[in-house]
Amino acid sequence: MKTASLTAYIVERLPEIWQRIGEHIFLTGISTVTAVLVGIPLSILAFYRPGLRGPLLGTVSILQTIPSLAMLVILLALFQKIGVIPAIVALILYALLPIVRNTLAALQGIAPEIIEAAQGIGMTEWQKMRLIRIPLGIPVIMAGIRTASVAGVGIATLAAFIGAGGLGEFINRGLALSNTRLIFLGAIPAAILALLVDFVLGYIEKVCDPKRNRYRSHRFQVAMKLSIVLVPLFLLIPVFISLSPWSSQTSGYSEKNETKSVNVVRIASKNFTEQHILSEMMAQMIEKQTQLSVERKFNLGGTIICHQALKRGEIDLYAEYTGTGLMAILKLPAINNPDEVYHRVSEEYRNRFNLIWLQPFGFNNTYTITVRKQDALRNQWKIISDLIPMSSKLVAGFSGEFQERPDGYPGFQEIYGFKFREVHDLDPGLIYQALSKGAVDVIDGYLTDGRIPAYNLVSLKDDKKFFPPYHAAPVVREETLNAYPGLRKALAPLGSLIDNSTMMVLNFEVNENKRDIPELVTEFLKDKEIL
Amino acid sequence: MIALDQISKSYDGVSRIVDNLSLEVLEGEVLMVLGSSGCGKSTILKMINRLIEPTEGRIYLDGKDIQHQDPIALRRSIGYVTQGIGLFPHLSIQENISMVPRLLGWPEDRINNRCRELFELVHLSSKIHANRFPDELSGGQQQRVAVARALAADPAYLLMDEPFGALDAITRDSLQQEFLDLKQHLNKTIIFVTHDIVEAVTLGDRIAILHEGRLEQIGTSVEILENPATEFVQNLFAKSVKYWKGFKNIL
Numbered sequence: 001m002k003t004a005s006l007t008a009y010i011v012e013r014l015p016e017i018w019q020r021i022g023e024h025i026f027l028t029g030i031s032t033v034t035a036v037l038v039g040i041p042l043s044i045l046a047f048y049r050p051g052l053r054g055p056l057l058g059t060v061s062i063l064q065t066i067p068s069l070a071m072l073v074i075l076l077a078l079f080q081k082i083g084v085i086p087a088i089v090a091l092i093l094y095a096l097l098p099i100v101r102n103t104l105a106a107l108q109g110i111a112p113e114i115i116e117a118a119q120g121i122g123m124t125e126w127q128k129m130r131l132i133r134i135p136l137g138i139p140v141i142m143a144g145i146r147t148a149s150v151a152g153v154g155i156a157t158l159a160a161f162i163g164a165g166g167l168g169e170f171i172n173r174g175l176a177l178s179n180t181r182l183i184f185l186g187a188i189p190a191a192i193l194a195l196l197v198d199f200v201l202g203y204i205e206k207v208c209d210p211k212r213n214r215y216r217s218h219r220f221q222v223a224m225k226l227s228i229v230l231v232p233l234f235l236l237i238p239v240f241i242s243l244s245p246w247s248s249q250t251s252g253y254s255e256k257n258e259t260k261s262v263n264v265v266r267i268a269s270k271n272f273t274e275q276h277i278l279s280e281m282m283a284q285m286i287e288k289q290t291q292l293s294v295e296r297k298f299n300l301g302g303t304i305i306c307h308q309a310l311k312r313g314e315i316d317l318y319a320e321y322t323g324t325g326l327m328a329i330l331k332l333p334a335i336n337n338p339d340e341v342y343h344r345v346s347e348e349y350r351n352r353f354n355l356i357w358l359q360p361f362g363f364n365n366t367y368t369i370t371v372r373k374q375d376a377l378r379n380q381w382k383i384i385s386d387l388i389p390m391s392s393k394l395v396a397g398f399s400g401e402f403q404e405r406p407d408g409y410p411g412f413q414e415i416y417g418f419k420f421r422e423v424h425d426l427d428p429g430l431i432y433q434a435l436s437k438g439a440v441d442v443i444d445g446y447l448t449d450g451r452i453p454a455y456n457l458v459s460l461k462d463d464k465k466f467f468p469p470y471h472a473a474p475v476v477r478e479e480t481l482n483a484y485p486g487l488r489k490a491l492a493p494l495g496s497l498i499d500n501s502t503m504m505v506l507n508f509e510v511n512e513n514k515r516d517i518p519e520l521v522t523e524f525l526k527d528k529e530i531l
Numbered sequence: 532m533i534a535l536d537q538i539s540k541s542y543d544g545v546s547r548i549v550d551n552l553s554l555e556v557l558e559g560e561v562l563m564v565l566g567s568s569g570c571g572k573s574t575i576l577k578m579i580n581r582l583i584e585p586t587e588g589r590i591y592l593d594g595k596d597i598q599h600q601d602p603i604a605l606r607r608s609i610g611y612v613t614q615g616i617g618l619f620p621h622l623s624i625q626e627n628i629s630m631v632p633r634l635l636g637w638p639e640d641r642i643n644n645r646c647r648e649l650f651e652l653v654h655l656s657s658k659i660h661a662n663r664f665p666d667e668l669s670g671g672q673q674q675r676v677a678v679a680r681a682l683a684a685d686p687a688y689l690l691m692d693e694p695f696g697a698l699d700a701i702t703r704d705s706l707q708q709e710f711l712d713l714k715q716h717l718n719k720t721i722i723f724v725t726h727d728i729v730e731a732v733t734l735g736d737r738i739a740i741l742h743e744g745r746l747e748q749i750g751t752s753v754e755i756l757e758n759p760a761t762e763f764v765q766n767l768f769a770k771s772v773k774y775w776k777g778f779k780n781i782l
Contacts, residue, residue, distance in 0.1 A: 117617025119582060121631050121680065122607035131630075135621050 006181075013185065021189055023165040027084070028152040028197070031091030036145055039096050043103035044129065053104065060097040068094070068158050076162050082300065082309055087156070087164035094155055095148035102144025106137025139205060146201040153194040157186065163300050163309075167193070173299050176271040178429040178511055263291065265480065265487065268306050268315040269298040272428050273510050274365065274448060274472075274503065278319040280521045282474055282491060288531055289490035302401050303328055310477065311353050317476040320357075321365060323468035325349065325475075327407035334407065338364065338469040349475065356481055358488065359495030360473040363448055363503040367402065367467050368459035370445030372435060376458050383463035387442070388418050396420040397440030399428040407468060408444070415466040432457065448500055450508020493530040532558050533579060533688065533720065538588035540574055540744075549574050549585070550744040561714055561721045563735030565728065571744040572724045573614065576690045579722070580606045592688070607631055610681030610689040610719075614696065616673050618665040624676055625661040631684045649679040652716075654709065671702040675709075682717075689721045695730070703730075710734055728771045740764055 010017070046052040066074070071093065075086035110133050118132045134141075160168030170186030173179070265286055269279035276298055283294040297315055300306050307329055309315045325345040326332050332348070335341045346357040369384050381387060387394065402408035403425065413419055420442060426434055431443040436455040445452055445459055452459060474491055481487055498506075506524065509515040525531035533556040540549040549571040556562045564572045577583040579590060581602040590597050597605055618627050628649055632642045650657035653675035665673055674694055681689055695703045707730065714721070714734075725731050731738045732752045739749040740763075748760035759765040 113613060113615035113617045114619060116582065116615075117611075117613045118619070120577075120580060120606060120611040120613055120617075122603050122605075122634060124603055127634065132619060136619075 009181065010185070017170075017185065017189060020165065020167045020169055020186070021193065023169075024153070024156055024167045024190065024193060027087060027091060027156045027159055027164060027166050028149060031088045031156075032095050032145065032149045032152050034088070035092045035095035035099055035148060038092070039099035040103050040141070042096075043100050043107065046100075047104060047107045048125070056100060057104070060093075060100050063093045064097040068155050069161065072158060072162050076305070080308075080312065082163040082305065082314055084159075084164045086162055087159035087166075091152050091155060091159070095152055098144040098147040098151070099141075100144075102147075103137070103141050106140035106144075107133050109140065110136050142201070142205040146198065146205060149201055150194050150198045153190060153197055157190050160299075161301060162305070163297060169299070172271065173276075175427055175429050176299050177273050177276065178433070179514060181514075263293060263484075264295050265292050265317070265484065266295040266297055266315045268300040268309060268318040270303060270306055270318070271299050271301060272446075273507050274446065275319060276517050277506050277510065277521060278361065278472060280517050281494060281525065282317065282319070284518070284521055284525060284531065285494060286487065286490050290484065290486040292484055292487070303405075310355060310475065313477060313479070316480040317474050319361070319472050320475045321470035321472050322357075322360070323366065323407055323470035324405075325357075326468055327411075328401075328405045331406065334411075334466065334468045336465050336468065338471055341469050342471060342473070350478070354478040356476050356478050358474040358476060358491055360471040361494055361498045361503075362471075362496040363498050363500045364469050364471050365446050365448040365500075365503065366462075366470045367408070368445045368447050368452075368462070370432075370435065370443050370452060370457050370459045371441065372438075373456045373458045375441065376460070381460055383461040384416060384466075385463050386460065388416075391418045392421055394420045394441040395422045395424065396442040396444075397424045397426040397431050397434045398444045399431060400425050401428070402444040407466075412466060415464050448503040448507060449511075450504045450506075451511055453504075454508060454512060493528075497528060497530075532556065532591075532593060533722070534591040534594075535575070535579075536589045536591065538575070538578065538585045538590065540571070540578065540583065541586045547586075547744050549578075552588075552741075552744070552746050554739055554746060554749055556720055556722055559718050559720055560736040561723055561734060563731040563738045564722060564724045564741060565726070565731040565738050566741035567726055570741045572726075572741050573692050575741075576611075576692050576722060576724055579688075579690060580609050580611055582606075607635060607684065608686055608688070610684075610686040612677050612681045612689070612691040612694045614692040614694075616665075616670075616677050616697070618673055618676055618680070620665050623662050623664055624655075624668070625657075627665065627676060628679045628683055630680060635684055645683060649683060652682070652713070653679045655679070669702075670698050671706060674698060674706060678713075687720060689719050691721065691723045693724050693726065696726070707733060728767065740767065 042056060046056045063071075068090065071090045072086060075090050076082060079086045079089070107129075114132065114136070115128065118128045123131065156166050157168035157171055159166050160172045167186040167190045170182050171190075172186075174182030174184075174186065267279050267283050267286075269275035279296070279298055283296055286292055286294050297309075300309060300315070300318075303320075303324055306315070306318050307320075310318060320329075322338070322341045322345050323334075325348075326341055327334060330345065330348050330352075332344065335344060342357065342360065349355040349357055369387070371381060371387075375381065379386070379390065396409075398409055403423065404410070409423065424434075424440055426440070426443075428446075431440075432445065432449065432451040432455050434440050435443045435457060443457075445457065447459060451457070474494070476487065506520065509520055510517055522531065535552055535554050538549055538552045539547050541547045552571075552575070554562075564575060566572045574583055578585050579592075579597070581597060592600075592605075619630070622630070625646055628646055629642045632645060637645070646661070647657050650660065655672065655675055660668065660672070660676075665676070668676065677694065678691075681691075695706050698706065711734065723734060725734075735752070737749060737751050738755060740747040740755070742763050748755055748764050750758075755764060756768055759768060
């Protein structure tokens with residue numbers, strides 16, 4: 001792409017880049033500082049109670065081995081909350097190991113004759129700690145803090161998966177929209193930030209090393225004072241940023257979620273393109289037709305995360321698919337009649353969760369078993385059952401959600417009675433590319449994804465009628481509808497507005513032509529004369 | 532006066548590193564504790580400032596049982612020069628020397644005055660050395676600092692654990708001379724541990740000879756040379772006398 005447009009692309013997103021960097025520093029900074037405040041006293045305690053050392057080091061080591069995404073999801077379940085708090089807790093837990101290990105090593109590593117001298121001249125235990133062990137151990141302790149911070153910057157990119165913001169937000173969005181530029185927009189600043197943190201803490205480490213600063217004692221003091229002032233200032237950057245006007249426009253960050261403000265509707269989306277488009281449509285309609293303001297919490301995660309957030313009232317609405325509601329959420333058996341499915345889920349959702357299904361958008365985004373067109377032609381594949389003879393040779397690439405859902409691969413195997421040779425777990429944004437490049441032979445496509453025709457792929461007919469209809473519709477908290485009566489009316493024009501081919505075109509515009517979603521949505525709604 | 536009354540120390544309950552040892556150190560005297568390594572001489576010093584607790588027996592300082600004293604206050608009242616010098620590498624010489632007065636909470640100007648005295652006493656320059664760090668000083672200078680640190684709060688007692696052991700012969704010689712001057716000057720009660728017979732004879736008012744945790748003999752060098760109490764003592768000095776004779780012949 002041209003330099004000019006790339007520059008424009010970045011400049012346009014600069015306010016959000018700054019905001020995300022601020023959030024990233026906030027997440028890493030708060031968690032590292034907390035880990036220091038917790039880890040160092042714990043290490044000192046364990047130093048005096050050798051019986052505690054094994055359990056402490058064991059615990060922090062085990063915490064370190066938990067994969068970061070798993071940790072985030074576990075904490076999400078534990079706190080029953082999306083956002084900053086579970087993310088910070090996860091980062092604290094990861095930061096503990098290097099801090100505790102280095103602090104213990106530092107305290108234990110002081111030469112015995114120095115300790116004997118300290119004791120011999122009449123220092124108390126605490127004086128030995130304060131005047132001898134800690135000052136002599138500072139370089140090693142600082143090295144641990146530095147390791148923890150740099151690792152923290154990396155791990156913090158995952159915080160976006162649970163809606164805690166940070167630079168991972170770009171990466172996630174890039175993954176969801178299969179947009180490499182967006183991924184780089186998060187990845188490159190994160191890498192620079194990690195290097196910067198490493199450099200700054202490396203400098204502080206040098207400054208704190210008593211041996212290196214003897215004749216620079218004046219400079220030493222100045223640098224110490226400077227770093228004591230600069231580090232908290234560094235941490236305050238996100239506060240300044242969040243006070244500035246642009247931050248309120250951009251999507252879902254932080255404590256703002258905790259207390260629901262009046263006249264704000266919070267709209268979430270799952271982590272793929274179509275969901276972003278639908279949620280943006282709903283957002284623009286609400287902004288245009290009502291006095292309400294909209295908080296966009298897009299790309300929140302998969303079905304379960306969105307549903308849980310909606311149930312708990314952390315969001316007010318998102319677009320769900322009838323078949324998904326029926327099978328993945330309600331765990332009911334498949335139904336083939338679209339109206340029947342819609343009525344069933346509406347009724348159950350209202351009774352069980354106090355959630356209301358509004359009128360469907362019109363299209364049916366069912367799962368489709370999708371293959372390359374040339375393979376289909378060569379092997380005369382038309383329906384899914386045609387795959388049976390060759391199934392033991394075929395490699396499938398499925399999204400994680402499909403592999404787990406009852407209306408996904410588990411149920412599929414039961415109904416169709418066959419398995420593929422191997423199944424790779426792929427990000428939903430990447431499966432089409434993987435199939436067209438030949439990395440896998442079969443994928444779980446979305447019927448409305450424009451990349452199916454564009455990449456020369458074909459969907460096979462669901463001959464055993466395994467997949468239920470998946471008509472998308474807004475799902476809203478009953479409470480919200482009652483509080484803002486205008487909401488239902490504002491969203492009504494979206495009913496039956498989009499058929500399958502329209503949705504396919506919109507998806508394609510975003511995925512392949514890299515169109516800006518808000519702009520595309522505005523254009524579309526104006527074209528339909530409802531905005 | 533320091534009195535050790537039937538002191539024993541055992542780590543395993545069977546072998547005794549110090550075995551039923553009694554001795555008295557008189558006011559103002561320098562008692563040299565002489566013995567080979569592993570004979571328990573450092574252990575004796577560390578029992579006096581309660582870095583190690585004896586298994587049996589009592590230790591009295593000015594007639595008071597140290598077992599009934601606060602170990603921290605006790606240690607601050609006794610100067611201690613450790614075997615490995617043991618200066619604090621992250622603190623300047625001035626900070627090292629002023630540590631005990633600081634722990635005792637002396638006012639700043641009193642500390643500064645005392646430091647100036649101490650620098651002079653151990654033949655260091657407060658101008659040149661005060662802001663240096665231990666590893667920038669020679670071994671002999673570091674040892675002087677260690678002595679100054681031990682003397683900082685003007686303790687009545689001084690425990691010195693092979694303070695010149697790691698120094699080269701020439702430096703040791705000059706420090707021994709300075710020690711003799713210091714001793715005259717200060718009039719402190721000193722227990723000085725050494726494995727060097729010449730050092731023991733040169734520096735001490737009396738010598739206590741230790742072997743395998745037991746006291747073999749205690750007395751002035753003349754008393755011991757003339758009347759060795761045991762075969763061990765006799766052999767110990769016979770060897771040295773032979774050595775000195777050989778040395779004279781070469782000359």
